Amino acid sequence: MSNAKSLSCSKTKPIVAALLCGVAALALAVSMTPVQAASASGGASTNSTINLVNLLVKRGIISRQDADALIKQANDEAASARPPASSVAAAAVGPSAAAAAPSSVATVPPADGAVHVTYVPEIVRKQIEDNVRDKVMAEARAGHWAAPDAVPGWIHNIRLSGDIRTRYEGDLFPHGNDNTGSFPNFNAINTGNPFDVSAISNPNFPPELNVDQNRNRFRLRARLALDADLGEDFSAGVRIATGDSNSPVSTNQSLGASGGDFSKYSIWLDRAWIKFAPVDTEEQTLSATVGRFENPFLSTDLIYDDDLNFDGVAMHEKFAIGRFSPFATIGAFAVFNTDLNFASNQPAKFKSDDKYMFAGQVGFDWKFGRASDLQFGVAYYDFDNVRGHLSSPCTIVNAADACDTDDTRPSFAQRGNTYMPLRLIVPTAANDFGTIDQFQYYGLATGYHELAVTGRLDIAHFDPFHILIDAEGVKNLAFQKSGIAAVAVNNRGSIPAGGTIGPFAGGDTGYFVRSTFGAPTLAHAWDWNVNIGYKHLESDAVIDGLTDSDFGLGGTNLQGYIVGGSLALSSNVYTSVRWLSADSIAGPPYAVDIVQFDIGTRF
Numbered sequence: 001m002s003n004a005k006s007l008s009c010s011k012t013k014p015i016v017a018a019l020l021c022g023v024a025a026l027a028l029a030v031s032m033t034p035v036q037a038a039s040a041s042g043g044a045s046t047n048s049t050i051n052l053v054n055l056l057v058k059r060g061i062i063s064r065q066d067a068d069a070l071i072k073q074a075n076d077e078a079a080s081a082r083p084p085a086s087s088v089a090a091a092a093v094g095p096s097a098a099a100a101a102p103s104s105v106a107t108v109p110p111a112d113g114a115v116h117v118t119y120v121p122e123i124v125r126k127q128i129e130d131n132v133r134d135k136v137m138a139e140a141r142a143g144h145w146a147a148p149d150a151v152p153g154w155i156h157n158i159r160l161s162g163d164i165r166t167r168y169e170g171d172l173f174p175h176g177n178d179n180t181g182s183f184p185n186f187n188a189i190n191t192g193n194p195f196d197v198s199a200i201s202n203p204n205f206p207p208e209l210n211v212d213q214n215r216n217r218f219r220l221r222a223r224l225a226l227d228a229d230l231g232e233d234f235s236a237g238v239r240i241a242t243g244d245s246n247s248p249v250s251t252n253q254s255l256g257a258s259g260g261d262f263s264k265y266s267i268w269l270d271r272a273w274i275k276f277a278p279v280d281t282e283e284q285t286l287s288a289t290v291g292r293f294e295n296p297f298l299s300t301d302l303i304y305d306d307d308l309n310f311d312g313v314a315m316h317e318k319f320a321i322g323r324f325s326p327f328a329t330i331g332a333f334a335v336f337n338t339d340l341n342f343a344s345n346q347p348a349k350f351k352s353d354d355k356y357m358f359a360g361q362v363g364f365d366w367k368f369g370r371a372s373d374l375q376f377g378v379a380y381y382d383f384d385n386v387r388g389h390l391s392s393p394c395t396i397v398n399a400a401d402a403c404d405t406d407d408t409r410p411s412f413a414q415r416g417n418t419y420m421p422l423r424l425i426v427p428t429a430a431n432d433f434g435t436i437d438q439f440q441y442y443g444l445a446t447g448y449h450e451l452a453v454t455g456r457l458d459i460a461h462f463d464p465f466h467i468l469i470d471a472e473g474v475k476n477l478a479f480q481k482s483g484i485a486a487v488a489v490n491n492r493g494s495i496p497a498g499g500t501i502g503p504f505a506g507g508d509t510g511y512f513v514r515s516t517f518g519a520p521t522l523a524h525a526w527d528w529n530v531n532i533g534y535k536h537l538e539s540d541a542v543i544d545g546l547t548d549s550d551f552g553l554g555g556t557n558l559q560g561y562i563v564g565g566s567l568a569l570s571s572n573v574y575t576s577v578r579w580l581s582a583d584s585i586a587g588p589p590y591a592v593d594i595v596q597f598d599i600g601t602r603f
Contacts, residue, residue, distance in 0.1 A: 162224040165600035169217045177211040178588035185209050186442050187413040193399045194439035201436035209415060211590055219252045233278045239271035249305035249549040271309055284319040296329050297361050298377040298454050300472045301548040302512040308546055325365040333357045336411055343402035353407040356384045371460035381450040388443015393426045399439050409443045416544040416556030418506045420445040420487035445488050446540050447478035468516040476541050479508035491539045491587045505586035507538030522568035530565040538585055552582030552592055559585050573601045
């Protein structure tokens with residue numbers, strides 16, 4: 001077989017290249033013993049190699065057209081390599097006989113469809129087949145389409161990701177905070193039984209927020225996400241996360257809480273969404289997302305906590321004009337949906353008090369210099385029906401009774417917003433004409449129509465070190481101080497001499513600025529950055545239940561500094577430390593310093 005030519009496999013599929021080369025090695029020699037093989041029709045053959053090619057066609061590894069072309073190529077190259085028939089005859093009868101009768105051997109053309117191959121011992125054929133099989137299977141496993149690594153094709157369209165973060169947090173209260181009952185826990189009241197405000201029937205304080213006792217907490221956050229490319233411009237995703245409760249602004253689980261004694265912790269549905277993106281390139285994006293998904297707007301944690309997700313539908317468009325990319329985002333989101341059976345203890349039900357947020361933002365992303373970037377956006381967040389409403393005259397006998405505006409109270413709150421009583425309780429003999437059993441809920445004293453301006457500047461002139469500046473300002477256009485002052489039960493100043501209640505001291509404006517120096521992302525071991533920021537957020541600039549849950553222990557009516565730094569221990573493990581110092585802006589004195597030390601990983 002030393003005179004046989006080799007078959008070129010450059011035009012064959014990579015997966016079967018090794019196999020086809022092995023087939024060619026058998027087919028290129030000249031045969032002394034003709035073997036009838038299968039024709040291009042794919043019928044059975046006495047040649048095992050030809051049968052192997054036909055089996056590849058049946059298995060769908062190569063096409064019939066490719067198989068026919070390969071057999072033809074093998075035939076042609078075998079014919080060119082075959083010695084002349086006279087030489088074969090001379091070899092059979094000896095040199096002298098051949099010389100004496102040079103024309104005594106007639107050339108017999110092969111029958112149609114026949115392939116002549118050199119006789120190869122069985123042990124050699126077996127060795128070639130084994131080598132070919134090993135090469136093909138090795139390539140199959142590398143491509144994950146053969147056992148034991150075989151997986152369905154759809155697996156390659158799914159991506160799993162997640163993160164784990166451990167944290168030590170110290171909540172430190174300085175001396176001087178007002179601990180005389182000036183900080184009611186409105187969230188505890190509104191998510192539990194209404195509070196009896198009558199001093200006669202209930203001399204106790206309402207639930208109160210901690211303002212004077214230091215706390216140490218060890219906390220854990222774990223999240224696991226699955227994202228799927230569904231094809232035809234559709235994708236979907238699901239994420240689950242830990243958390244002390246179903247709080248919208250925190251996935252932290254305090255170790256030893258939620259029952260203690262090494263009790264197991266809850267897992268919550270954090271995200272679940274479907275996305276349609278008919279255009280998704282670097283130059284242009286057009287998409288619509290429905291379900292529960294991440295914040296679609298350019299913003300900081302001044303307005304929305306980083307852990308907050310949105311329930312509803314959002315549409316986003318972005319297109320490039322050179323290095324300048326305008327964008328627009330609009331959305332409608334469900335904030336609260338009235339219980340189907342509200343009020344559950346009455347045969348005649350109350351009307352719905354559903355709450356929504358309608359929002360829109362326009363802006364641009366401008367890439368300039370070597371790798372610098374400026375993002376800027378103007379947004380309007382219109383919260384519909386979130387303000388509390390005074391009920392119709394309502395007869396209350398006990399804590400289980402309901403009034404028609406009870407559902408206008410927030411279903412989640414932190415601290416800082418101004419509140420008003422919701423129930424207009426009718427004085428009757430049953431409540432001693434309004435002196436006992438005054439069970440009350442509280443709602444927000446103002447509406448929220450928030451105008452926000454957000455900017456993010458990344459200066460990469462000193463790359464790999466960057467200077468990043470985040471800034472945001474917000475104003476609540478629905479805020480009317482005089483109207484709020486008439487109903488507010490908190491955020492009031494000192495009681496003047498001879499008075500019974502202090503003046504309302506709340507506000508409607510907030511701003512935040514932060515500067516970061518170092519690596520913009522911790523992508524490699526020993527990447528680092530440091531940052532310093534200042535935040536000023538008046539009582540009713542934003543809804544306190546949606547803003548940052550860390551600064552001042554969450555909420556509004558706070559101002560102060562945030563200083564921190566982060567260091568990557570590897571490409572997927574990092575550590576960070578932060579100090580957050582907050583003081584109240586209006587009302588009774590309140591201050592808290594928070595220290596956080598994190599070690600986290602992502603995968």
